[in-house]
Amino acid sequence: xxxxxxxxxxxxxxxxxxxxxxxxxxxxxxxxxxxxxxxxxxxxxxxxxxxxxxxxxxxxxxxxxxxxxxxxxxxxxxxxxxxxxxxxxxxxxxxxxxxxxxxxxxxxxxxxxxxxxxxxxxxxxxxxxxxxxxxxxxxxxxxxxxxxxxxxxxxxxxxxxxxxxxxxxxxxxxxxxxxxxxxxxxxxxxxxxxxxxxxxxxxxxxxxxxxxxxxxxxxxxxxxxxxxxxxxxxxxxxxxxxxxxxxxxxxxxxxxxxxxxxxxxxxxxxxxxxxxxxxxxxxxxxxxxxxxxxxxxxx
Numbered sequence: 026x027x028x029x030x031x032x033x034x035x036x037x038x039x040x041x042x043x044x045x046x047x048x049x050x051x052x053x054x055x056x057x058x059x060x061x062x063x064x065x066x067x068x069x070x071x072x073x074x075x076x077x078x079x080x081x082x083x084x085x086x087x088x089x090x091x092x093x094x095x096x097x098x099x100x101x102x103x104x105x106x107x108x109x110x111x112x113x114x115x116x117x118x119x120x121x122x123x124x125x126x127x128x129x130x131x132x133x134x135x136x137x138x139x140x141x142x143x144x145x146x147x148x149x150x151x152x153x154x155x156x157x158x159x160x161x162x163x164x165x166x167x168x169x170x171x172x173x174x175x176x177x178x179x180x181x182x183x184x185x186x187x188x189x190x191x192x193x194x195x196x197x198x199x200x201x202x203x204x205x206x207x208x209x210x211x212x213x214x215x216x217x218x219x220x221x222x223x224x225x226x227x228x229x230x231x232x233x234x235x236x237x238x239x240x241x242x243x244x245x246x247x248x249x250x251x252x253x254x255x256x257x258x259x260x261x262x263x264x265x266x267x268x269x270x271x272x273x274x275x276x277x278x279x280x281x282x283x284x285x286x287x288x289x290x291x292x293x294x295x296x297x298x299x300x301x302x303x304x305x306x307x308x309x310x311x312x313x314x315x316x317x318x319x320x321x322x323x324x
Contacts, residue, residue: 031262035063039270044250046277047284053275054099060267068264073101074163074172075271077126081152083107084129088136088148128155144195144209154199161202167256167265171272174225174252176200178245181229184208184217225252246276 040050051059060072080100087096087107096104101124113120114133132152135141145151160172176199183197194212198205204219211218220226228248235241253269260266 029263030065030068032063032264032267033262035059036262036266036270042273042277044247044273044277047281049274049278049281051274053271053278056271056274057099060271064264064267068267071163071165071168071264072268072271073124074160074168075268076101077156077159080107080126081156084110084132085149085152087111088133126156126159128152128159131155145199146196150197150199154201157200157202161200165265165268167260168268170256171253171268173202173204175249176202177204177223178229178248180205180208181217181219181226182233184212185230185233188212243280246280250276 042050057076060069064072076099079097080102083096083100083102083104084107085091086094087104088111102110102122106122106125110120110122110125110129111133112118114130115137120130132148132155135151136148141148141151145154157172157176161169161176163169163172180198180200183199184194186192187194187197194217195209198208204223207219207222208217216226225248232241232244232248235244250273253272257265257269260269
């Protein structure tokens with residue numbers, strides 16, 4: 026029997042929040058700093074698999090020479106780390122940094138050879154595919170399941186989009202799990218040959234039928250949230266609970282940020298609409314109507 030690390034004190038002190046919460050208890054970055062001191066090195070390595078998504082993006086930006094864009098700060102690797110990885114692969118040296126996932130070498134090599142292997146078309150798709158395979162291989166059933174569930178959702182939605190616009194479905198499906206392979210092999214089938222293989226296939230199809238993009242994204246994240254709830258029902262003080270908490274916190278952070286941005290956008294559109302609909306006196310200071318101090322140009 027495998028005994029997992031238990032984090033009674035740390036978890037009992039974490040504040041609760043829900044999918045519809047309007048305020049974050051703390052940011053993902055702040056929670057990550059807390060985790061660095063709270064969890065064991067072996068469990069921290071498990072959690073690092075989540076943050077590698079930011080390193081993927083940073084590696085892609087460096088390889089594509091997007092120097093004008095700032096790198097994501099949430100990755101586990103620095104710019105210097107990534108530049109050293111690129112140098113080592115280019116010169117045929119062994120990558121010495123143990124934090125670098127093995128698939129980075131494959132991605133850099135494909136970029137150097139200017140050849141994306143298999144059915145994929147872009148470097149970005151290759152990195153996503155390699156990351157999905159890596160995540161599903163993590164030695165933790167919840168974390169591996171989280172990666173596979175997200176891969177399946179993404180592939181189903183991508184396949185539906187490709188079908189709608191007459192694109193080659195095989196070129197938009199990433200990863201190499203059973204569902205990805207079935208979609209490629211059954212591109213012409215109504216259900217891509219997966220409705221009996223995936224118990225949440227119908228749920229994703231219903232979500233995909235939502236015409237409003239904002240609402241569709243909300244429903245996808247709510248599905249992810251419920252999946253985490255269902256799959257940690259009996260996890261109370263272990264790393265699985267912490268991982269689920271991290272994922273839920275990131276989902277909430279996304280929507281709190283989006284709600285603030287959306288609120289500002291709607292407010293500015295309202296101001297513009299009002300300005301277009303009324304005759305504004307020349308001596309009227311428009312700024313006095315705005316609690317946020319927005320000027321006449323909406324800034």
